[in-house]
Amino acid sequence: MSPLRHGRGPTIRTRLALLNTAILAAGGAALLAINWFLVREALGDHSATVVAPSATTELAPAATAPATPAPSGSPFEAAASPPAHQFEEFRDAVLHDLLTRSAVVLLAVLALALLAGWWVARRSLSRIGAVTAAARHINDANLHDRLALVGPDDEVRELADTFDAMLDRLEKSFAEQRRFTAQASHELRTPLTLQRTALEIPLAQGLVPDHLRPAIHRALDAVDRSESLIGSLLALARGESGILTPRPTDLSDLARMAIADTRAEADNAAITVETRLGPAPVTGDPSLLTQLVHNLVANAVRHNHPGGTVHLSTGRGAGHSYIEVTNSGHRIDEADISSFMEPFRRGRTGGHGAGLGLSVIRAVVTTHQGTLTVTPNPAGGLTARVLLPTAREETEQGT
Numbered sequence: 001m002s003p004l005r006h007g008r009g010p011t012i013r014t015r016l017a018l019l020n021t022a023i024l025a026a027g028g029a030a031l032l033a034i035n036w037f038l039v040r041e042a043l044g045d046h047s048a049t050v051v052a053p054s055a056t057t058e059l060a061p062a063a064t065a066p067a068t069p070a071p072s073g074s075p076f077e078a079a080a081s082p083p084a085h086q087f088e089e090f091r092d093a094v095l096h097d098l099l100t101r102s103a104v105v106l107l108a109v110l111a112l113a114l115l116a117g118w119w120v121a122r123r124s125l126s127r128i129g130a131v132t133a134a135a136r137h138i139n140d141a142n143l144h145d146r147l148a149l150v151g152p153d154d155e156v157r158e159l160a161d162t163f164d165a166m167l168d169r170l171e172k173s174f175a176e177q178r179r180f181t182a183q184a185s186h187e188l189r190t191p192l193t194l195q196r197t198a199l200e201i202p203l204a205q206g207l208v209p210d211h212l213r214p215a216i217h218r219a220l221d222a223v224d225r226s227e228s229l230i231g232s233l234l235a236l237a238r239g240e241s242g243i244l245t246p247r248p249t250d251l252s253d254l255a256r257m258a259i260a261d262t263r264a265e266a267d268n269a270a271i272t273v274e275t276r277l278g279p280a281p282v283t284g285d286p287s288l289l290t291q292l293v294h295n296l297v298a299n300a301v302r303h304n305h306p307g308g309t310v311h312l313s314t315g316r317g318a319g320h321s322y323i324e325v326t327n328s329g330h331r332i333d334e335a336d337i338s339s340f341m342e343p344f345r346r347g348r349t350g351g352h353g354a355g356l357g358l359s360v361i362r363a364v365v366t367t368h369q370g371t372l373t374v375t376p377n378p379a380g381g382l383t384a385r386v387l388l389p390t391a392r393e394e395t396e397q398g399t
Contacts, residue, residue, distance in 0.1 A: 300327035
């Protein structure tokens with residue numbers, strides 16, 4: 001698998017192939033130049049041996065026979081030229097032919113070396129591509145995955161083993177953090193229950209003076225917010241842990257429950273809730289899915305303006321079921337959407353709540369191998385759409 005490029009230039013294997021070819025070209029050119037000079041020097045050293053006999057044979061006929069001009073174009077015309085000049089022409093022709101043929105051979109060898117270097121580099125770096133793909137795929141939801149790279153015990157294998165060891169440490173750290181969050185949230189429920197009981201009993205029995213009743217009600221509201229926060233933390237911890245108790249569930253039923261739970265809050269703000277609820281069967285953890293749908297509807301009601309609207313729809317498509325919630329409200333920038341997914345982050349409009357709504361939704365969706373899309377509406381507010389795999393029995397019946 002080739003690594004992600006981002007338009008930053010040639011890949012490593014291409015650079016390695018070009019580098020090896022450049023080194024071979026430099027070495028071949030140097031070898032060719034040395035060979036050319038050595039042959040030139042060798043021919044120069046043996047020039048006397050080649051020229052001297054020719055000169056002796058030229059003088060003998062000249063003493064016994066009169067000189068006659070050789071016909072033009074005959075072989076004797078070349079022989080009439082001085083022997084030294086003939087040798088220079090012969091040397092130049094040999095050196096030129098040596099240089100030309102050697103250059104052709106060098107270019108052919110360089111082309112083969114480039115292809116071979118690119119192929120070897122590709123084979124050597126293919127495992128790095130596997131490491132890159134795994135690093136891009138692994139996140140906090142699948143830290144249990146490992147590379148387990150096979151092959152020679154080389155630097156790439158060492159890199160993969162180091163990456164796996166780092167994932168081991170990260171998985172343990174995330175597991176301990178989630179375990180602590182779940183245990184702390186669970187332990188905090190008992191004192192909150194005691195506080196609620198201690199406040200509600202005297203209030204119900206009429207033992208609280210009138211001037212203390214507002215303070216008691218504020219304390220009860222604080223307990224409610226604390227219990228809501230603890231419930232969100234527990235849902236977030238469970239959603240990120242990946243530990244599920246899957247059962248067939250219908251998102252439309254959960255949507256009706258969420259609407260009933262938020263009806264009083266919507267009526268107080270004069271918010272109109274419009275629904276189009278079709279069957280949306282999924283297989284998942286009912287408690288987590290209930291929290292997911294409740295958070296979607298509650299966020300749409302709370303982060304709205306008085307007299308606003310909420311549109312809620314459920315249904316199913318090819319291999320998935322969906323729930324979509326659209327609400328009116330203040331205008332939201334596209335750049336702020338990602339920050340809403342972080343725990344304890346709220347929009348610029350504020351609002352009550354712990355800022356865990358979308359964090360819990362994202363964790364639950366990821367654990368159920370679904371997708372979450374949040375987009376701002378042109379007129380204000382958000383549209384949140386969740387896609388989850390359709391219930392197994394529904395899929396099997398469809399096939």
